[in-house]
Amino acid sequence: MHLSFVPPRQVKIGDAAAFAGTTPRAIRHYHEMGLLPEPERGGDDRRRYGYEDMIRLLWIRRMADAGISLDDIRDAFGSTPAGPDDDGIAAVLERLDETLVAQEAELRRQRAAVQRMRTQGSRAGLLSDVVTSRLSDLPEGALRQADLDTLLVTERIFGPLGAAVQAGRFLVLAADPELRAESDRVDAAEEALDDTVAVDDPRVPRVAAERHAFERVLAAAMEEAGLDESDDALFESWDAGEIPDGGQRSMSAFEAVGKMPYDFSPARLRCMELAVELGARD
Template sequence: MHSSFMPPRQVKIGDAAAFAGTTPRAIRHYHEIGLLPEPERGSDDRRRYGYEDMIRLLWIRKMADAGIALDDIRDAFTTGTASAGAGSGDGIPGILERLEETLAEQEAELGRQRAAVQRMRTEGSRMGLLSDFVTDRLKSLPEGSLRQADLDTLLVTERIFGPLGAAVQATRFIALATHPALREESDRIDGAEEALDDSVAVDDPRVAHVAAERHAFESALHTVIEETGLEKEDDALFDAWDTLHPLPADDGEDEAGLGSGRREAGSMSAVEAVRKMPYDVSPAQWRCMELALELSVQDSPAT
């Protein structure tokens, strides 16, 4: 049976957008960047889209949905594939090769995000946002034995020294969490150091006194770490890290340090990171740390 229906020869931008599955705003943007040529306008000064316009618009949408950038789509329409060999890096083959690499990177990033979410669900806290190398080190601790301040410190350490540095520092918190007397003494000395605020002069006798207490505490903490076998576990951490992240044969010892080669790729150096991390430390507190370090050096077997 003969139908009296006749398709339109041209449609307005709203109909074009609806058919292509996009929006009039997006089509106008395509015009602005030279991706879709401006069509002729009707007597009402509105754009009119014909068959060829719609074909191009549909291809644009298909390529954009595949993840190809609009600039690359425009270049593909401009150059085509006739002048570009498959290995030349130009035209559509080159665009698709770059897109595949980008998608692989996104897939890897998605895998890391899923792993982080799983760690958070398993750990039930923000500890899951630390790297798995750090969270594995802390798995033996009873639930709730780590304080938020401990996690904050590990977060900063991981940013500066990488997962290995934070995993080694986690040994300190393991010892404190499993030895209540040590934790109590640590809290007392932390409080004494906090009291050395800007109102205390650097040559105040309290500064040297607190420094001596800090040194004595750190010595006691190190003894506990040695006697409980935690120090040997630290050695195993270095071996495990080297197995997971072998260094190139031409890398020297300097590149194997916590602050350089053992950091995650693309991160800042330890020196850069330290300079960018603010700490609210008074002159008296800074002097206290210096004195405690001097006492530690004096007690070192090397001296």
């Protein structure tokens, strides 16, 4: 049989790269890794690639496209000149499958988080399900951005249970305009205790007393709304393992607090201490 076209016995690196669907730079990298043996060179001192080289290149490209790392491909080849060793590739594929399963689980988690953010709103959706479910009965816009920010910080430090319990506070404030107004007034009084106010300023104990009085009123309102019973149910669910920690806490609450910056002045910190002392006397 007469062939009108006879392919070359060897090709240069550019043709080899084009045929294998890669680049000359990638092929040079394969050489550096020891993944692809250096081929013989022609009279012009340029690499020449033969049939066996192309077979190995195709194996490399197909395995890399499947997600196998170049290091694993090199290990799978072993001492086999043309293709991967069956036992070696089986071990690599098993590890790769385990990695892909983990990646699939992570993608499902990420997609669920995105869907929750789209449903709940970008900020509320960042919170755990147990927190957002407790806030679900509130009308849209009832929670302020600062409320959601506070819940986000609380969840990072104390986990979903801590944030879910704290959510009860915002439930009561959102439902009672007068109580919300009083909360705003006390918050403003505390914020006024800035760095220009001395720790022994008479306003400090006065505002502490106002904070203590407000917290007593708020606690009574939460109890009247039955939120104390809801909190008990939350703790029971936590003890039963029904509330996951969301995998968020990689440090203790003490460590988290130590890494959280704040903008409280010494006078305001003293006010907070006095309010806690007043509460301990009740």
